[in-house]
């Protein structure tokens with residue numbers, strides 16, 4: 001909340017730009033507190049540079065990193081591969097993956113569920 005009148009802010013700023021008076025002298029001349037002058041020297045409060053992202057509504061400083069990342073990921077999204085009509089992905093399974101597949105295959109067979117013929 002900036003309770004300083006615009007004219008007073010401009011007066012402090014111009015005296016600071018001249019660079020000849022101390023902060024204390026500027027504060028005295030303009031009738032402001034020394035801490036006010038010091039705050040103007042320090043620059044805008046970090047909170048004053050925050051804004052709402054128009055896309056996600058998040059509070060951000062500068063560009064919204066979350067939306068930027070989302071856009072980059074959407075550009076890079078993998079294209080789905082065309083699954084063959086017969087369901088054969090031509091995968092060669094080895095080791096634990098092959099054993100797990102064979103175990104599931106036997107379970108399906110014993111349960112009477114349909115299985116592809118080349119899976120044994």
Ligand SMILES: [Zn+2]
Nearest residue numbers: 053056064067
């Ligand atoms: Zn955003």
